[in-house]
Amino acid sequence: MSLRTIATLVFPEVMSLDVTGPMQVFASANVERMRQGLPEYYRLLLLGQELAPLATSCGIRLCVDARWQDIPPATLDTLLVPGGAGVETQCRNTALLAWLKATEPKIRRLGSVCSGALILAAADLLDERTATTHWADVETLRERHPAVQVEADRLHTYDPKDSDAAHLFTSAGVTAGIDLALALVEADLGRAVALTVARRLVMFLRRPGGQAQFSALLPPTSSEISRLGTLLEWIPAHLADDLGIEALARQAHMSPRTLCRLFKLELGIGPGRYVEQVRLEMARSLLSGGQTSIATVASLTGYGHPENMRRTFQKHLSVSPQEYAERFA
Structure with missing residues (x-):
């Protein structure tokens, strides 16, 4: 099998x-394949002008593998154009x-x-296409390239089910590029590999491209996790409710045994651990906002008493909720 060049x-x-x-993300996908006794799938290149x-x-220096003008385009599978302060010069x-363009x-x-979307737009590649970019560059993209259909509030425009959006696509700021790469890996190697890579990179969840750039909790959609999608979207809005296995199974219309099996299969963890992660993530988000008391956060996120939340914070973050709020609010 020939390697796909990214x-x-x-x-x-x-x-x-x-x-x-x-x-x-692509390098980690190679590692996961090798752990399974499979050959590497991707070859990685950095292309520069010199x-x-x-x-x-x-200030970090990168070593260029090859000059882009020397590379036959047909030898490339995927080309990514990043952003940064140097974008204006490249435009x-x-x-x-x-x-x-060629x-x-x-x-x-x-x-x-x-x-990097500004570079693609400057090359006249995004006209009449849906595109996104970092929220701070949305208006610039709109003003310079009115023919581009700019959607500000999404993470990326890649869609493997749409031939146009699977060929030419854009993503939002910085870490959204990781979500994009995970979507590409999923299209190439399957959801299981993409989820494993996400866990290896300690990402809370792989975020779908249509999600807003600003979201505290970004659950997968039902199209991404076949039988759990609706339940995973329901959980963050009901953190103060009973979210024991029996209650979750009733909400999902399946037996507790089936529910546990699907959580392990699709997410690699049990439903109890998943709920604990969502509660912790929501509590962190509320405390970071600096507008809500610890007691209120504990109530809203289903911990009940602040002491229960304190134990969870100490277990996972080695700080108390009060210390967390003081550091990050």
């Missing part, structure tokens, strides 16, 4: 996480824009991360 464009002042976040180390916006790089029809997938 290339990422790099340039001076690129956002380092736009590059390394998605690339790590064969010289370049500084990212945070005026006529040689790069011409190469991207490359687009010859590769399977072309996508952007964060403000």
Whole structure:
């Protein structure tokens, strides 16, 4: 089996996480396959204009594997265009824009991360297409490229069921590039591998592309987790209710045994552990907002008494709710 080449464009002042976040997802997918006794699936490349180390916006230097102008586009499976402070210069790089325009029809997938959408738009690749970008660059994209159908409040536009959106797509700011990469891995290697990679990277949940850029809790949709989707969307709105296994099984219209089996199969953890994670995530979000008392947070998230919440915070975060609020509010 030949490796699929995933290339990422790099340039001076690129956002380092736009590059390394998605690339790590693909690298971790290779690791998971090797753990299963399977060969690597992806080959990773960094493409730059010159064969010289370049500084990212945070000062970290990246080593370029090849010059983009020397790469036959047909040898690439997927090309990602990241964002960062250097985007404005690249939007005026006529040689790069011409190469991207010529490359687009010859590769399977072309996508952007964060403000990299501005580069694709400057290459006239997003006209009459739905696109998103980092929330801070939405108005710039709209003003410069009125033919682009900009949707500000979503994580990415990749859709494997839509041939156009599976070929050319965009994603929102920084960590949304990781969600995009996980969606690409899921399309290539299946949901189980994508969920395993997400767990390895200590992501709470893999977020679907249609989710808002600003959400405290981002549950999978029913189309992504076949029989649990509706229940997982229901849980965050009912954290103060009885969320024991029996109650969850009734809500999901299945037996407790089937419910436990599906949670293990789809999420890798039991329903009790999942509820604990959602309660903790919601409590952290409310405390970070700085507008809600600890007692109220404990009540809203189903802990009942603040002492119960304190024990959970100590167990998972090694700090008390009060300390957490003081640090992050």
